[in-house]
Amino acid sequence: MLSTKERLNAEVTVRTKALVSAKPILSKRRVDSLLTVAVTAIIAVTALFLLFPVVVTVLMAFDARDYIGPFPPTELSTRWFGKLLEDTYIWAGFKTSLLLAAATTAAAAAIGALAALAISWMSPRWRDFVTTMFLSPLVLPGVIIGFGLLMFFAAFNQVPVFLKLFAGHLIITLPFTIRMTLVGLAGISQTLREAALSLGANERQVFFTITLPLAKNGIAAGAIFAFATSMDDVAVSLFMSDFQTYTLPLALTTLIKSSFDLTIAAAAVALMGLTIVLLIVLDRVLGLERAMGHGTNRIR
Amino acid sequence: MNVLELKDVTKKYGSFTAVENVSLELEPGKVLSLLGPSGCGKTTTLRIIAGFAVPDGGTVQIAGEDVGQLKPYERNVGLLFQDYALFPHMTVAQNVAYGMRYRGAPAAAIPSRIKQMLSLVQLGGMEARYPNQLSGGQQQRVALARALATDPKVVLLDEPLSALDAKLRLELRIELKEILRSVGATTIVVTHDQEEALSLGDEVVIMHAGGIVQRGAPTQIYQSPANKFVAEFVGRSNWFQVIRSGQSVAGFTSYITSDGVEIRAKSPPSGYNGGSDLCVRPEHIELIDSAAPEALRGAEHNSMTGVVLDVASLGPDVHVVVELPGKARVLAIRKNAGRIQGLAPGQCVRAVFSAADVLVF
Numbered sequence: 001m002l003s004t005k006e007r008l009n010a011e012v013t014v015r016t017k018a019l020v021s022a023k024p025i026l027s028k029r030r031v032d033s034l035l036t037v038a039v040t041a042i043i044a045v046t047a048l049f050l051l052f053p054v055v056v057t058v059l060m061a062f063d064a065r066d067y068i069g070p071f072p073p074t075e076l077s078t079r080w081f082g083k084l085l086e087d088t089y090i091w092a093g094f095k096t097s098l099l100l101a102a103a104t105t106a107a108a109a110a111i112g113a114l115a116a117l118a119i120s121w122m123s124p125r126w127r128d129f130v131t132t133m134f135l136s137p138l139v140l141p142g143v144i145i146g147f148g149l150l151m152f153f154a155a156f157n158q159v160p161v162f163l164k165l166f167a168g169h170l171i172i173t174l175p176f177t178i179r180m181t182l183v184g185l186a187g188i189s190q191t192l193r194e195a196a197l198s199l200g201a202n203e204r205q206v207f208f209t210i211t212l213p214l215a216k217n218g219i220a221a222g223a224i225f226a227f228a229t230s231m232d233d234v235a236v237s238l239f240m241s242d243f244q245t246y247t248l249p250l251a252l253t254t255l256i257k258s259s260f261d262l263t264i265a266a267a268a269v270a271l272m273g274l275t276i277v278l279l280i281v282l283d284r285v286l287g288l289e290r291a292m293g294h295g296t297n298r299i300r
Numbered sequence: 301m302n303v304l305e306l307k308d309v310t311k312k313y314g315s316f317t318a319v320e321n322v323s324l325e326l327e328p329g330k331v332l333s334l335l336g337p338s339g340c341g342k343t344t345t346l347r348i349i350a351g352f353a354v355p356d357g358g359t360v361q362i363a364g365e366d367v368g369q370l371k372p373y374e375r376n377v378g379l380l381f382q383d384y385a386l387f388p389h390m391t392v393a394q395n396v397a398y399g400m401r402y403r404g405a406p407a408a409a410i411p412s413r414i415k416q417m418l419s420l421v422q423l424g425g426m427e428a429r430y431p432n433q434l435s436g437g438q439q440q441r442v443a444l445a446r447a448l449a450t451d452p453k454v455v456l457l458d459e460p461l462s463a464l465d466a467k468l469r470l471e472l473r474i475e476l477k478e479i480l481r482s483v484g485a486t487t488i489v490v491t492h493d494q495e496e497a498l499s500l501g502d503e504v505v506i507m508h509a510g511g512i513v514q515r516g517a518p519t520q521i522y523q524s525p526a527n528k529f530v531a532e533f534v535g536r537s538n539w540f541q542v543i544r545s546g547q548s549v550a551g552f553t554s555y556i557t558s559d560g561v562e563i564r565a566k567s568p569p570s571g572y573n574g575g576s577d578l579c580v581r582p583e584h585i586e587l588i589d590s591a592a593p594e595a596l597r598g599a600e601h602n603s604m605t606g607v608v609l610d611v612a613s614l615g616p617d618v619h620v621v622v623e624l625p626g627k628a629r630v631l632a633i634r635k636n637a638g639r640i641q642g643l644a645p646g647q648c649v650r651a652v653f654s655a656a657d658v659l660v661f
Contacts, residue, residue: 197351199450214389
């Protein structure tokens, strides 16, 4: 019965196709290849556009001229790196930034992971609401967060600057750790939890042996984003810092306004180098894990 | 004594009753299949036995102990998940050992038990592999070894073969049966796949709309279905709607169907009220040359001419669709033997089936 119907359908399809192809459109193929060329060109231009500032900064950092001259440099030297090493102002900012980013990352990763876990246990309606609340700093301008925090801390006297910076950075980095942990948790199949429960592990044991190890990559990815965001932030830090305690990006912006030399380019290159090393190390650690568990979250 | 006993178990989700007054008992070492369409309550039943759902009413006993309110980890039930649910960050050996660790097996006994379980499922030497390095069939065997390693009182298999391709399914079905028998596991197979249910189960329970419709041996379910639902759900069937019944001769009655065809079948059950359905299994319909003398005429036989609409040769079986007078279409399944090969669409044939093979509902 069915097969007759299917056969009829197949015949109709063949006839319809014959009708369509009876009127060939010559330019179809050409349009396709033109589109391919256009898309390739767009990708190339975008890549160039993205890389241009990096290339300029790297080249300018090796400029031998003692003023900010037009690009490209006429002569190369490492003098700005030497100056960078001696610049106590930048070094103080770097130290604060590094300490602040490390503390923020640790706290944001821990709090974000726990918050994400709690969110994943909520009923769908609450889940969406709470997630939106936690992720709202992403869409709020840093200036507003900074100003709000400034007003808030004004209510107390003598709050240490580092603590203020830490609070501000925590607010802007939490969305990343929560988001990435949620993504990691979403990849863990519910049956894995149930399998572990049926095998005799209680909820706490399931969390430590199944959920946490499998969400690890998500948490780590969130931590990387948090670290990068903290190292990069200007807007919030601007409101929280004072002349004694300031971050590296603040030091650099101050420098570019006050002095016209290329120490700032050298600092940027050094920061880039540090980031690359950091990423390689993290990829080694996480990459090894991936090779072992292959995506770790799902079997296939 | 029964290993598993469900008594009047009911589970509601809001206004939806997933399971209503389900009672089941299972003797040690037996395999019971729970078969039904999706939403029939079979999965809820499984989750209640496993402890993932708490029944709203009734009792669940495992080995004489009331476990209805116990957590999954407080009862010893082995579970084989449809997607196997192997822990991807653990090796095969760690997966198998997981249950033993939390069921309090002595640490010294674990390595030898892992070895024993893996040789049982023929995966010796695979201890250090990760799940993603195994084929689907191997993953399933690891999951089975993991479920059986804690020596569970009851083993629950959730659609155990559905994720495998057809060829592997047959192989693993036989193997699965052997393994379950060799360890004497008391097992419940939950599935919507009748082949899986009928082949694995010593007994089959058909569920529909939250309740049990029929329980019996696989052949019994197929040959004498309790009602129209079971007949329709298990196996293929041709249906005729009766508009009135004619005379009865020697325990057989003539029925006039809505297509205007006269079909002889067993006399209607008591309390018959005029309308009913007739069901003929496709393999009971014999197709013979329409010119052949009507040798099979009689009160206990049906014989009618028709035109072949379609012939589909599916390996060992040939599915033939025949249009009977009154536009009624029937499917006849014949073995792919020599004499059927002449059949082609448009040909006139005589469809013959015994009145005793017609099921009346």
